[in-house]
Amino acid sequence: IEMSGRGPVGASNRADLFTSRSDAQSTGRESKNDEYDHKHDDVDDQNPLQLEHMLGYAGDYHRTILASPHDENVFMKSLGSLVSIENLADPHSQTFLRGHDMPVCALAISDSGSLIASGQLGTKNFKGCAAPIFLWHATSHRRLAVLRGLANKVTMLAFSQDEAFICGCDEDCFFYVWDLGTSEVVFGQKLTAPATVLKWAEQKKVGHYFSYELVLGIGGSINQALLSYDNFRMQWVMTFKPYQVPPSGGLQRCFNCVDMSKDRIFVYVGTSAGEVMVFRRDTCVFRACIPCCTNGLQDLVTLEDDSILCGGGDGSFLRLTGRDMSWHFAHQIKMDSMVRSISLTASGAEALVGCASGAIYRCLTATLTHTAISVSHTTAISCIAFPNAHHASQNALVFATGTVSGEVKTWDLADYSCLSAIRFPKSGEVKCLTLTDANTVISGWQDGSIRCTNAAGVQVWSIPTAHRDGTTSVAVHLDPTLQYFVSGGGDGAVRVWKFSNRELVTQYTEHRRGVSKVLIDIKSPNIVHSVGGDCSVLSFDLKAARRIICHIVNTGAMLDMTQRKDSELELVTADSLGRLLYWDIDIRDPVMAVQDPSRTAIRACEISHSGRFLAFAGDDNALKVLDTNSQQMISLGQVHSSPILSLTWTPDERQIITGGSDSSLCVWNFYLGGQLN
Numbered sequence: 001i002e003m004s005g006r007g008p009v010g011a012s013n014r015a016d017l018f019t020s021r022s023d024a025q026s027t028g029r030e031s032k033n034d035e036y037d038h039k040h041d042d043v044d045d046q047n048p049l050q051l052e053h054m055l056g057y058a059g060d061y062h063r064t065i066l067a068s069p070h071d072e073n074v075f076m077k078s079l080g081s082l083v084s085i086e087n088l089a090d091p092h093s094q095t096f097l098r099g100h101d102m103p104v105c106a107l108a109i110s111d112s113g114s115l116i117a118s119g120q121l122g123t124k125n126f127k128g129c130a131a132p133i134f135l136w137h138a139t140s141h142r143r144l145a146v147l148r149g150l151a152n153k154v155t156m157l158a159f160s161q162d163e164a165f166i167c168g169c170d171e172d173c174f175f176y177v178w179d180l181g182t183s184e185v186v187f188g189q190k191l192t193a194p195a196t197v198l199k200w201a202e203q204k205k206v207g208h209y210f211s212y213e214l215v216l217g218i219g220g221s222i223n224q225a226l227l228s229y230d231n232f233r234m235q236w237v238m239t240f241k242p243y244q245v246p247p248s249g250g251l252q253r254c255f256n257c258v259d260m261s262k263d264r265i266f267v268y269v270g271t272s273a274g275e276v277m278v279f280r281r282d283t284c285v286f287r288a289c290i291p292c293c294t295n296g297l298q299d300l301v302t303l304e305d306d307s308i309l310c311g312g313g314d315g316s317f318l319r320l321t322g323r324d325m326s327w328h329f330a331h332q333i334k335m336d337s338m339v340r341s342i343s344l345t346a347s348g349a350e351a352l353v354g355c356a357s358g359a360i361y362r363c364l365t366a367t368l369t370h371t372a373i374s375v376s377h378t379t380a381i382s383c384i385a386f387p388n389a390h391h392a393s394q395n396a397l398v399f400a401t402g403t404v405s406g407e408v409k410t411w412d413l414a415d416y417s418c419l420s421a422i423r424f425p426k427s428g429e430v431k432c433l434t435l436t437d438a439n440t441v442i443s444g445w446q447d448g449s450i451r452c453t454n455a456a457g458v459q460v461w462s463i464p465t466a467h468r469d470g471t472t473s474v475a476v477h478l479d480p481t482l483q484y485f486v487s488g489g490g491d492g493a494v495r496v497w498k499f500s501n502r503e504l505v506t507q508y509t510e511h512r513r514g515v516s517k518v519l520i521d522i523k524s525p526n527i528v529h530s531v532g533g534d535c536s537v538l539s540f541d542l543k544a545a546r547r548i549i550c551h552i553v554n555t556g557a558m559l560d561m562t563q564r565k566d567s568e569l570e571l572v573t574a575d576s577l578g579r580l581l582y583w584d585i586d587i588r589d590p591v592m593a594v595q596d597p598s599r600t601a602i603r604a605c606e607i608s609h610s611g612r613f614l615a616f617a618g619d620d621n622a623l624k625v626l627d628t629n630s631q632q633m634i635s636l637g638q639v640h641s642s643p644i645l646s647l648t649w650t651p652d653e654r655q656i657i658t659g660g661s662d663s664s665l666c667v668w669n670f671y672l673g674g675q676l677n
Contacts, residue, residue: 051637165227260302381645
């Protein structure tokens, strides 16, 4: 069966987004592409699969958490290829700005809070590695314009105070200024080195036009940039004047962040050496250098009393008070990891602090007292699991996730809070997870170990050397008459263990390559199924202590497996060629094959608890849902910016949770689930 070739709606399926300039010709800020956007919004409203919530903040880029300047509780952050607008007072409130096809790496909000700009990494879907900037209306969340010209990576964005212009820089040393009224470039130049810091300083009326002053870091120098209109040439021009920097004595300084005093007399610049450098703006003269931290000063903001909040690469978070050449430390605390973003709320009484660990903190600026408002994974999410079906009804709100960096977290689906977290970085990637109940997590690791941990994150027991080359899959069966678990490893072995004392009962070593998945048959618990990279599906009878059937295909490594709950209880395998193959235990060849039109690897698949739907995802970054009776795709969702590695259904069949290599965790509502036939 060949599935429908329906493609994902959005930027990743539209070449005109990066080549067409029709929307730039419209008058005002409203783009002509809005008609296209609304048309597809109507289509999405009919989609039974809707994104409910997205957890994630990787902390990979500077200034990717911004508080609204006019609403105390609203803030925005980059979330893969999306911009997420959230509310501190309501964890369920989340609005997404969609359109980017690569991770968002730069954010800016205008002083009035009415405009948002987002920049991305260079696209890999079209030639040229274009990195467009999207301009959004902050209230209606509509896209107003697409600003083009930059490539590879947008490093910085900044609005002018009067919201007439926006400037941006990229990794290729290009610097552009766009007119927000026409979306046209009014000034562009290739700098001698990549721009490092950017700040609009002042504007004043000169004739019929305004003249603008910016602070621009270019390589190892800080410059005063003057943007003015040249009446003779009838175009905007920019001149540069370097700030006087003291001799470095061989120290190569790079600049990470910039802000100014409230009276705009002084410029504060954070350096890679962990210092705050103070310059007088009117004379472009260096005034002071204050060492603050190690591993670079990552971000700084100025408070209303002209004190400075600084975040360091060593986790230092401190407040400097003083002026000009006299400064001292008022408060200092230590965060759990490198500080990546600091943004003041509308009142200025609090600051939002984003860390490289994926945590976002709410911090009082007066005392630096802080509380965590969210935590996230920062590396690819390799596995997700809910409690087993026997315990699903009472524990439907708890699930666990594992990452390639060796971290296991349990979550509460009701408020998206993290209940516990454990890390064993020396054990490598978490290859698999299963929950016997809400309080017990059994995990397989890259070093071959199997661990059991409780709800508090404490290890209960472990099998240090269960497999060579990693434990790739674990399945558990618990009932009053039979209790055991089975594991598969990268060594190609399938091993059966007693649950009570972890004694090895038996093993099967017929796979020639690593085992990808092991399953216990839903009807006959004495039968175990396994798939592997050797393109084979094997079934074993534990009572008879022998293999009962072997299914083999010539090509396509098996990556995952699930089992139907109706029909003949067929096994469904997903392979590296984008196929879903259905296997009957009594027939050697597949009874049915479904080919995904993308023909990319399907890395995760799972039948819903009623057996009516099959969800699968993989290297095309999209989540798809099939009707198991008609084998037709009934829904498609795409928000991940990189391959989806894991997925699972909630026990009530009303939601699907996906985890990707972009470190994002998505909760999808599925409105056809949980309904009786």
